[in-house]
Amino acid sequence: MLAILGMFSEDRLEWTPDQLMERLGYSRPTLYRYLKILKEQGMLASLPNAGYILGPKVVEMDYLLRRSDPLVLEGAGLLRELAQRHPCTAFLVRWYRDRVLCVHSETSAPDPKSSYPRGRPMPLGRGAVARAILAHLPRRQLMPILERNRAEFGIADGGADLRAVLDRLRQVRRTGVAVARGEITPGAVGIATPVYDAGQSPIACICVTIAERRAPEPVVARIADEVRAAGRGLTAALARHRAREPA
Secondary structure, eight states, rough: OHHHTTBBTTBBOOOOOHHHHHHHHHHHHHHHHHHHHHHTTTTEEEOTOOEEEOOOOHHHHHHHHHHHOOOHHHHHHHHHHHHSSSSSSEEEEEEETEEEEEEEEEEESOOOOOOOOOOEEOOOSSSSHHHHHHHHHOOHHHHHHHHHHHHTTTTTTTTTHHHHHHHHHHHHHHHEEEEESSSSTTTTEEEEEEEEEESSSEEEEEEEEEEEOOOHHHHHHHHHHHHHHHHHHHHHHHHHHHHHHHO
């Protein structure tokens, strides 16, 4: 059943039973049993004479996530502070399963520069958000990700391209912040830093995007300092949240 839910994406919002059977290899009785359960639970909805789409339970679960996720609860205020200081959009982006996904944002820009609202996965091979997270992953975790996504990172056979990617990530690791100009949204500058929970690997990042015309180097440097401080503050807040949890 989880495999069925995993078939839905921005590129494929609707599936017919025949398409799911062909892709997943389930027998017709098995597939229809799973579809019936998912529909009864509200995870899927059926369209007349068509296929299946995601159902209303997904919306309900998104509401509950907003009310319960410590990353959002502890980080929303920090995003508002960043957005109050600059005409920008400030994001919280969570890292999971080789994906970077916006879970909360605050904006003060009259013309926000962003192509990735809450819930839309961001590219892994470009942009400040992905580099801020990847640069701080342990090598044993990073290398399989680069190998699985060679095309997205522009890594060809031979190794030279891989070395260039690693050099760029090492630079981000040294400074603690990634800066990208126009890599995802034309005319926008992204400035991002990692956020940690338990362990040595980042679980998320804080990112500010601002129009390039409003972001000369001194402004970018100032925002980078503020974003780094916000990332450290959120990491500390998550540690305090864990300490308050009942044993």
